[in-house]
Amino acid sequence: MIRTPRGLAARITGLAGAFALVAGAATAVTVASGTPAFAAGAGTGFLSASGAHLVDSTGATVRLTGLNWFGMETDNKTFHGLWAGVTWRSMMDHMAQLGYNTIRIPYSDDALRPGAQATSVNTNTNPDLVGLSPLQILDKVIGYAGQKGMRIFLDRHRPTTAMQTALWYNAATPESLWISDMQMLATRYKGNPTVVGIDLHNEPHADGTEPQSVGACWGCGDTARDWRLAAERAGNAVLQSNPDWLIIVEGVSCLSGGNANIWDNIPDAPCGWWGGNLSGAQQFPVRLSNPRKLVYSAHEYGISVFHQTWFDDATFPANLPAIWNSMWGYLVQQNIAPVLIGEFGSTLADPKDSTWMRALMQYMGSGVNGMSFTYWSWNPDSGDTGGIVQDDWVTVNQNKQTILQPSLIPPVAPTGGGGGPTTPPPVTSCSATVHIDNSWQGGFQATVTVRNTGTEVLSPWTATWAMPAGATLVNGWNATVTQGGDGTITAAAPSFSPSLAAGASAGVGFTANGALGAGPTGVKLNGTACTAG
Secondary structure, eight states: OOBOOOOSOOOOOOOTTTSOOOOSSOOOOOOOOOOSOBOSTTOSSOOEEETTEEEOTTSOEEOOEEEEOOOBTSTTOSOTTTTSSSOHHHHHHHHHHHTOOEEEEEEEGGGGSTTOOOOOOOTTTOGGGTTOOHHHHHHHHHHHHHHTTOEEEEEEEESSSSSOOSSSOOSSSOHHHHHHHHHHHHHHTTTOTTEEEEEOSSOOOOTTSTTTTOSOBSSSOOTTTBHHHHHHHHHHHHHHHOTTSEEEEEOBSSTTSSOTTSSSSSOOOOOOSTTOBOGGGTTSOOOOSSGGGEEEEEEEEOTTTOOOGGGGOTTTTTTHHHHHIIIIIHHHHTTSSOEEEEEEEOOOOSHHHHHHHHHHHHHHOSGGGSOEEEESOSOTTBTTTOOSBOTTSSSBOHHHHHHHGGGOOOOOOOTTSSSSOSSOOOOSOEEEEEEEEEEETTEEEEEEEEEEOSSSOBSSOEEEEEOOTTOEEEEEESSEEEEOTTSOEEEEOOTTOOOBOTTOEEEEEEEEESOOTTOSEEEEETTEEOEEO
16 A cells, blocks of 8 residues: 655755855764763663763663654554565564664554554454454554564654644644543553653644645744644643653744745745754753653655755755754754654665765764664555565665664663563552353353553563363463463463553453353452453
């Protein structure tokens, strides 16, 4: 399925004289150091900002080097590629093997609605995802990422599955719903260090709002359009629900919320890519209740997305650093805050795009001290960029991978796998239901569903229950199911989904020989007796 083209990226006109040109090749942004250590892989525990760096819970410097895996923002409401002839876990294995330690996951608010259905899941290659909601599939991906030492951050990409919007709200999704949906996600994954934060809204911009010029502005003071003020409202609300999360704030396209030099010949401040203009953050910074949770994010693209004027400059690519410096690089150079390049990509069909991409990687810096990024995209079905993998979702586009490879910091799986404790943590409350799916003379099939009604993530989780007298287990699924000498069934969390978030449920199916009687009873989750329900 071809991703809807990004549309006309914001124009940049009148660039001559707007930026000081830099001679020579692209110059890397230098970051003031001083952090005590560098983290292995994507670090340990939750992340915070320290000047222009990200640091983990030990204070060690972390660099996120990842990619985007989109689809949850589309009509499918879940990851693209689940229809392919490869499993979702094998795709994540492949990402990690290539060296990507982070996945940015775009979603739309439609995917979070009660009753939302995930579509286009291959029943042969991904049978464990069939019938699951978008959030349940997301839970599985997050659980497996944690086992591999990978990080996840969520990207509120669109209010609905329709096209991207200039503002962070529309008639179907008012600001209040946008914020409450993010708070729900923040609560759902609270305590789970695999999920490090949320990108509040994808690509605020001005296009499509002319001639009124009522797109997203930065610092204009209009609460209905000032993206900086909206990011503060939303970011602080999310931190109330989950104080561990990073709040990732993109730029706009034009500071005024209107495209420059279209309706008159009066010089205007230069515009940038949608979401790529953070030049206003110096005068009007985002103010969060915890400043160490702020990360700015910019987007940057090649000719295959839009043929910007700077690609034709006689000094290209030496002209690029001055543009990047002004738009977002100064935040790193001046040690103000980390900048994460949340999207950048190209088909590389034009030779200039390979030059552009190499210059960008050099500019972002090398090793752990370099800027974090998530490449667009893993998916081959992005219409204007293509992906890291090709249409079979397996074969790697080596031209892209070769450029990215020197900057990648591979994930390091936690000792023992999963990153959680080796024994189940306590749980304060749970509920359980027992459903008899089928019964026959001498046997039955049942599903036991446990729900974590506490406030903490359980990683790993284990459910137990008593069997009818004389009943013996035949087989089980969706967990590692065994039967003890006293007849008790133990269902241990599967390797592909070791965590059970607060409010999340897990269903374990099994068949047994023997009389059904009263059915399974006495369900416990991590040793705590569950109430019916």
